Amino acid sequence: MDKGNSRSMIYLSIVVALMLAILPLPAQLDAFRPDWLTLVVLYWVLALPHRVNVGTAWCAGLVLDILLGSTLGVRALGLAVVTYVAAMNYQLIRNFSVWQQAVVIGVLTLSCKLLIFWAEHLVSDIILMPQYFWSILSTMLIWPWVFLILRRTRRHFGVR
Amino acid sequence: MKPMFGRGPSLQLRLLLAVVASVSLIFLDSKLDLFSPYRVFLNSLVSPLQYMANAPSQLLDTVADKVISREQLQAKNKELEHQVFLVRSDLLQMEHLKEENKRLRQLLGSPVRQDARKMVAEIMEVDSDPFTHQVVIDKGSLNGVFEGQPVVNDQGVVGQVLRVGSTTSRVLLITDNSHGIPVRFQRNDIRALANGTGNLERLDIPFVPHSTDIQEGDVLVTSGLGGRFPEGYPIAVIERFEYDEGMPYARVDAKPVVPLDRIRYLLLLWPGEAGGPSTPVPVNPEEREVSELPAAEVTPAPSQSEEPSNG
Numbered sequence: 340m341d342k343g344n345s346r347s348m349i350y351l352s353i354v355v356a357l358m359l360a361i362l363p364l365p366a367q368l369d370a371f372r373p374d375w376l377t378l379v380v381l382y383w384v385l386a387l388p389h390r391v392n393v394g395t396a397w398c399a400g401l402v403l404d405i406l407l408g409s410t411l412g413v414r415a416l417g418l419a420v421v422t423y424v425a426a427m428n429y430q431l432i433r434n435f436s437v438w439q440q441a442v443v444i445g446v447l448t449l450s451c452k453l454l455i456f457w458a459e460h461l462v463s464d465i466i467l468m469p470q471y472f473w474s475i476l477s478t479m480l481i482w483p484w485v486f487l488i489l490r491r492t493r494r495h496f497g498v499r
Numbered sequence: 500m501k502p503m504f505g506r507g508p509s510l511q512l513r514l515l516l517a518v519v520a521s522v523s524l525i526f527l528d529s530k531l532d533l534f535s536p537y538r539v540f541l542n543s544l545v546s547p548l549q550y551m552a553n554a555p556s557q558l559l560d561t562v563a564d565k566v567i568s569r570e571q572l573q574a575k576n577k578e579l580e581h582q583v584f585l586v587r588s589d590l591l592q593m594e595h596l597k598e599e600n601k602r603l604r605q606l607l608g609s610p611v612r613q614d615a616r617k618m619v620a621e622i623m624e625v626d627s628d629p630f631t632h633q634v635v636i637d638k639g640s641l642n643g644v645f646e647g648q649p650v651v652n653d654q655g656v657v658g659q660v661l662r663v664g665s666t667t668s669r670v671l672l673i674t675d676n677s678h679g680i681p682v683r684f685q686r687n688d689i690r691a692l693a694n695g696t697g698n699l700e701r702l703d704i705p706f707v708p709h710s711t712d713i714q715e716g717d718v719l720v721t722s723g724l725g726g727r728f729p730e731g732y733p734i735a736v737i738e739r740f741e742y743d744e745g746m747p748y749a750r751v752d753a754k755p756v757v758p759l760d761r762i763r764y765l766l767l768l769w770p771g772e773a774g775g776p777s778t779p780v781p782v783n784p785e786e787r788e789v790s791e792l793p794a795a796e797v798t799p800a801p802s803q804s805e806e807p808s809n810g
Contacts, residue, residue, distance in 0.1 A: 354548070361552045363624030366760070372626070393513040397520065405541050406548060408635075408662060408669045409628035411534060412524030419517035426510055456630075458521075462529035464676050465630040466697040 345496040349391060352379050352489060353399050361406050370470035373478040376403055377418065377448050382489045384422050385440075387498070388429045396422035410462050417454035421447040437483045445479040535662075539640055542664025549635060549667055553623045615729055616769040618642065620650075622762060623667065632658075632672040632699065636765060639666040647727055649768045655733040655756040656680070656721060657765055672759050673734065674699050682734055683722035687712055690722055691751075693734060699759045702735050704751035709742040711749065719753055729770045 356379040364372055380399055383391035400415035407414075425432065425447060432443055452472065459465050492498075508516070527533045534541070620636040627633040638644050640663045648660040650670050658678065661671040671678055678695040682704075689711060693702040707713065717737040723730030735753035742749035 358548055358552050361549065361625040363552070363556055363626065369626070392510060393517050397517040401524075402545060405545050407626070407628040408633050409631070410525055411528040412521040415524070416518060416521035419514065419521065423510060423514040423517075458525055459630050462525060463630075466676065468629075471629060 345498045346390070348492060348496045348498050349383055349387075349395075352383070352492065353395075356380075357399070357402060357406060360403060370473045371477040372474055373481045374448050374451070374474060376400070376414075377421070377451055378444070378478060378482060378485045379489065380418060380422060381425050381444060381447060382486060384425045385429050385432055386490070386493055388426045390499075392426045393419050393422050410459060413455050413458045416458055417451040420454055421451045424450075437486055440486070441479045441482040444482045445475050448475050448478045535646070538662045539664055542662060542667060542669075543639070546639075546664050546667045549623060549625045552625050556624045616772045618767045618769075620765045620767055622765065627669075631677070632675040632695065632697070632759070633661060634658075634670050634672065634762070635667055636670055636767075637667060638767060639664045639668050641665050642767075643769070644668050644767060649728045649770065651732055651766050651768060652757055652762060652764065653766075654758075655735075656728065657757055657759065657762060659727065660767075670765065672699075673755060674702065674759055680728065680734065681722045681724040682719040684713065685718040685720050685733075686714075689713070690724065691719075693719060693753060700754055701738075702753040702755060704737075704753060705748065707749045707751050709744075709749050713737060713740045713749075713751060715740060718756075729768060 353376070356375040359375040360372075376399055380391065380396045384396070397415045397419040400418035401411065403414045403418075404411050432440060435443065449472070452475065456465075456467060456471070618638065620638040623635045623637050625635050627635065636650075644660055644663050646660055646663055650657045650659055656673055658670045658672040658675070660668050662669045672695070673680055673693070674695040674697070676695055676697040680693050681690065682693045683690050691704050691707060693704055696703050704719075715737050719734045719737070721728040721730055721732045721734060733756050735755045737751065738754045739752040740749060741751075
């Protein structure tokens with residue numbers, strides 16, 4: 340497979356993550372919806388930090404802002420900052436086991452969510468519900484599977 | 500080994516650029532509202548994703564429609580016919596009352612109530628920002644939807660259109676934290692405001708003096724004062740009226756009449772544009788022009804099992 344085509348797998352996975360982020364879920368499960376976009380972007384940052392970093396994350400976050408109808412730039416900011424942290428420490432995080440990585444992903448998701456909350460709180464009066472943080476748990480639990488699927492995809496298509 | 504970040508600006512510079520860009524976007528969008536002209540374009544750009552996310556539930560709906568049995572259909576048809584019969588008999592009276600009302604208003608010298616054009620919209624099942632109460636509907640600027648357009652359903656007021664795309668739009672619900680609506684108490688015509696609280700079950704009525712004549716169970720209807728919502732649509736029912744002598748105002752809570760977490764079909768209103776003079780029974784379900792009903796006489800939709808009440 341030629342290079343341009345294999346690289347489009349990155350963007351395809353981001354588009355799939357965006358779709359999963361707005362997919363309807365039953366009300367009971369909705370609070371536990373994993374942060375798909377954060378997961379996918381962080382995987383690519385750890386795997387190919389020279390290819391996917393702050394710029395890509397910022398653009399993906401902006402699209403999610405438009406999709407969710409929130410203030411523009413809120414999720415772009417959160418995602419760009421945690422991507423920076425991950426890209427700075429990618430060699431360290433890569434050496435962790437998958438479950439240790441899940442903990443790191445959990446911390447990064449938490450900081451992303453706090454940044455989003457803080458930015459939204461500055462522009463409008465919003466109310467923080469405890470459910471807002473429940474999804475961090477599901478994000479951590481689902482990381483190993485996202486990691487395995489995306490690694491297989493990356494190796495299969497030879498994304499570099 | 501590839502040189503890491505060999506090309507382009509360094510990671511720190513990229514982060515700086517991203518943060519500056521986001522902060523200026525947030526500022527321009529929320530404080531100056533610079534992007535509303537481009538929102539139509541942006542929303543149209545992402546609407547394919549929304550349609551794709553909505554596709555599985557749409558598919559399930561279609562399958563459920565296809566596998567319905569003949570007996571079920573017959574039973575449903577019978578029930579609907581029965582309801583149409585009842586609703587029609589109510590409408591006979593309605594026409595008469597409307598004429599009478601028009602004459603009385605002319606006698607009083609007050610302006611005759613205008614009819615509104617209506618269009619049915621369906622809620623698309625896509626997720627929204629968890630901090631706000633919004634829903635996405637399947638009608639957009641191509642259908643003539645505009646920003647600030649009032650949205651109701653068969654039970655009462657739902658909200659108003661916040662952002663428009665070419666084929667989808669966002670509706671801000673009345674319970675959103677940033678939403679306020681001018682209301683009137685149906686019993687004694689007291690005017691007030693109803694603010695959203697971020698809780699789907701509660702509206703807050705601020706600045707009500709202790710001595711105001713309010714009772715639990717009072718019905719709030721739109722007063723039409725803001726010029727955005729037409730007059731007379733039910734909004735909420737008073738659930739709690741408490742006052743503490745130490746506080747300057749009473750505490751009044753109301754519960755929206757529409758179960759906002761279980762809505763599916765909405766009606767978009769064009770208040771200025773008159774519908775047909777009086778078309779008692781809608782012919783085309785997609786774009787029907789029904790004359791506007793006063794609050795107390797809104798009849799439940801055929802989809803509900805309860806008997807239509809005559810207000």
